[in-house]
Amino acid sequence: MTDPTGGAPIVIAVDGGGSKTDAVALELDGTLVAAVRGTTSSPHLIGMAATARLVDELIERLLVETGPRPLASANIYLSGLDLPAEIAEFRAGIAGYAWADAIVDNDLFALLRAGTSESDAVAVVCGTGINCVGVRADGAVVRYASLGMTSGDWGGGWHLGEKALWHAARAVDGRGPATTLAAAIPEVYGLTGIPDVIEALHFERIANSELSRLAPAVLAASRAGDAVAQRLVDRQAEEIVILAATTLRRLELLGSEVPVVLGGGVIGSGDERLLAGVERGLAERAPLARITVVTSAPILGAALLALEAGGASADALDLAVSGLQDRQAAVVQ
Structure with missing residues (x-):
C-alpha cells in the first residue's frame, strides 16, 4: 500500500466504538502527525454505508493534515464488525476508496493490543x-x-x-x-x-x-x-x-x-x-x-497494530505510546 508522492511514509489507524470514532496518522518512527475524531461508526447504529462514508471522511481529514505521503499501512477496527459477513459487507462498501486494501476487523483487537x-x-x-x-x-x-x-x-x-x-x-x-x-x-x-x-x-x-x-x-x-x-x-x-x-x-x-x-x-x-x-x-x-x-483509548492499540503492519521498530512503538497517551491526557484536561 504505497503512494509515490510526498514525504515520509505514514500509517493510518482507525478505532470506532458505540459512541465515537478516532483516527490517527503516524510516521513509521512513531511520531503522531495527525488525529481526528468523529461520531459512532458502528454499522449496528448507523448502517454499513454510513459507516464506510464516516471512516472515509476521517481518513480524508487526516490526509489533508499530513499532505501527500506514501501510505505504509491502514488498519481499521470497528465495533459492529462481529460477523465475517459484516466484514465482507464493509469491504464491499469501501471498494472505491484509496485505502480499500486496509486491514479491517472488530475493535476488540485494538483493545487487546492496547493491553x-x-x-x-x-x-x-x-x-x-x-x-x-x-x-x-x-x-x-x-x-x-x-x-x-x-x-x-x-x-x-x-x-x-x-x-x-x-x-x-x-x-x-x-x-x-x-x-x-x-x-x-x-x-x-x-x-x-x-x-x-x-x-x-x-x-x-x-x-x-x-x-x-x-x-x-x-x-x-x-x-x-x-x-x-x-x-x-x-x-x-x-x-x-x-x-x-x-x-x-x-x-x-x-x-x-x-x-x-x-x-x-x-x-x-x-x-x-x-x-x-x-x-x-x-x-x-x-x-x-x-x-x-x-x-488508554483503544486507538492506541489500533495505532500499534498499524505500525507493526508497516514494519515499525520497537522504539517506534514506544514513541507512539508516549505520544498517544500525551494526547489523551491533553484531551481529558
Missing part, C-alpha cells in the same frame, strides 16, 4: 455493548456474534440502561421493589418521571440507543446502596467473568498465565463493586488469569 502484546490473550469490552475475543499463539481465535440477547449476550451500557428502566417502571406501578432508579433515570433525560421517559422512547423523542446514557446512573445508584442497581452491577461482573473464562476454556488456556484485558466505558468507570466482582469471579474460574484494565 498486551502477548500472543495468548483475551479481551473483554464492556462499553455501549459487551463482547469478547481470545487469541492463541498458534493462530486460533475465539470470537462472539455480539448481537445482544439474540446471540446470548448480557450487559453493556445499553442493556444496563434497558434493565434499569424495566426495574424503575415496575417500581413506579407497584409490580417490583422500590428503587432510586425511578428518580435517577428521568433526571438523565431532563424529564419529570418514568412515565415520561417511557412515552418519549415509545414516540422516539428519545432514541432507543440513548438507553446507554443510563449506565452511569446505575453505577451511581449501586454505590449509594440501591439493592436493585447493585444486583445489576453484580450481574454485569458475572457476565464479564463468564465471557473471559469461557474463552480461556475454549482456547485450552485455563491452565496458563494469560492476560485478560478489560476495557470500555462501563469498565473504565473504575466502579469498585464491578471490578471487585470480576476479580473474585476470575480468581475462582480462571485463577491464573492476569487482569489488565485498559484506561
Whole structure:
C-alpha cells in the first residue's frame, strides 16, 4: 500500500466504538502527525454505508493534515464488525476508496493490543455493548456474534440502561421493589418521571440507543446502596467473568498465565463493586488469569497494530505510546 508522492511514509489507524470514532496518522518512527475524531461508526447504529462514508471522511481529514505521503499501512477496527459477513459487507462498501486494501476487523483487537502484546490473550469490552475475543499463539481465535440477547449476550451500557428502566417502571406501578432508579433515570433525560421517559422512547423523542446514557446512573445508584442497581452491577461482573473464562476454556488456556484485558466505558468507570466482582469471579474460574484494565483509548492499540503492519521498530512503538497517551491526557484536561 504505497503512494509515490510526498514525504515520509505514514500509517493510518482507525478505532470506532458505540459512541465515537478516532483516527490517527503516524510516521513509521512513531511520531503522531495527525488525529481526528468523529461520531459512532458502528454499522449496528448507523448502517454499513454510513459507516464506510464516516471512516472515509476521517481518513480524508487526516490526509489533508499530513499532505501527500506514501501510505505504509491502514488498519481499521470497528465495533459492529462481529460477523465475517459484516466484514465482507464493509469491504464491499469501501471498494472505491484509496485505502480499500486496509486491514479491517472488530475493535476488540485494538483493545487487546492496547493491553498486551502477548500472543495468548483475551479481551473483554464492556462499553455501549459487551463482547469478547481470545487469541492463541498458534493462530486460533475465539470470537462472539455480539448481537445482544439474540446471540446470548448480557450487559453493556445499553442493556444496563434497558434493565434499569424495566426495574424503575415496575417500581413506579407497584409490580417490583422500590428503587432510586425511578428518580435517577428521568433526571438523565431532563424529564419529570418514568412515565415520561417511557412515552418519549415509545414516540422516539428519545432514541432507543440513548438507553446507554443510563449506565452511569446505575453505577451511581449501586454505590449509594440501591439493592436493585447493585444486583445489576453484580450481574454485569458475572457476565464479564463468564465471557473471559469461557474463552480461556475454549482456547485450552485455563491452565496458563494469560492476560485478560478489560476495557470500555462501563469498565473504565473504575466502579469498585464491578471490578471487585470480576476479580473474585476470575480468581475462582480462571485463577491464573492476569487482569489488565485498559484506561488508554483503544486507538492506541489500533495505532500499534498499524505500525507493526508497516514494519515499525520497537522504539517506534514506544514513541507512539508516549505520544498517544500525551494526547489523551491533553484531551481529558
